[in-house]
Amino acid sequence: MDDIPVEKIIRSRRRSIALVITPDGNLIVRAPLKAPAAMINKFVNEKRSWIQKKFKEIKQRPAATVHEYVEGETFFYLGRAYPLHIVESGNNPIERADRLCVCRTLLPDIRHRLKCWYMQEAQREIYTRCMWFLMTTGYTPESIRITDARQRWGSCTSTGGLNFSWRLIQAPLEIVDYVIVHELVHLRQPDHSKKFWSKVEEIMPDYERRREWLRENERLLRI
Ligand SMILES: [Zn+2]
Incomplete structure (x- = not known):
């Protein structure tokens, strides 16, 4: 070798x-x-x-993005690209409109502040999507947490809790949904056996396409 x-x-x-x-x-x-x-x-x-x-x-595969936090730089949110726009003042320190507007006063700490913002947004969006799938599938996790994981999009703990990396919120909603379904099914099927995938397929017949997207976009995890 x-x-x-x-x-x-x-x-x-x-x-x-x-x-x-x-x-x-x-x-x-x-x-x-x-x-x-x-x-x-x-x-x-x-x-x-x-x-x-x-x-x-x-x-x-495309290389990992290294952000420089400069005007016009692309940031992803639910699959859409938002150019960063530094503003002098605004109603909120960070606001997502047609651009991702960030107040100039945050600049010294922008990396951290943007991460906090992403985490907050991820909490809301992912939680809402989880609720939808809980209602439609009957799966019930003990807890739902947003983490800072860089290695995986989501995970399922041995005590029945679900964790999702805030980085997942950069992906399109249909991909977020796939990760949620994947982890939900792990509550009853902890491995990646045939049985596991057939349960995923039952809930999401086109899961393979979404899974492939994640494989190709792993670089987003490293932001
Ligand atoms: Zn898995």
Whole structure:
């Protein structure tokens, strides 16, 4: 596997070897505690074409956006692009109109202030969408929280709580809906088995298209 760089090998009490490609395009191998190096090498070698395909896919994705918080810069909200507009004064320090208007007084702290704003908006929008799906599906989480997660759009805790990254609010509403449905179904089906996906499909027949969008737009998670 000379030409396949392994970033890290994580050993744990597991039975099989698994490969994980991080959003940055690093290969991580998960292996049983006592798996010999030769066995791991062989496994990686056998998966060579899959790994190379994944590496290629990641290279073709748009790079992560690094914001500079300057006039005209694009910010996403529910899938729509809003140019940043610095204003001298306004009714609210941050206001979403045809542009994302931010008062000049916030500039020294703009990164933090915009994040707080996104979190607040995410709380409202995601909560409202959750309520809709709770009513229509009968699934009932213990709690719904908005987090600062950078690695995942949503998660389901072992105690039946749902977490969503505020970064999800950058995505179109139909994508927000998919993540909500995905996590809701985890309340009853914690794995990603066939049974899990068929339950997702029952609620959302076109989920695959939405899932693909998320895969291609992972960079939004890193903002
Ligand atoms: Zn899942």
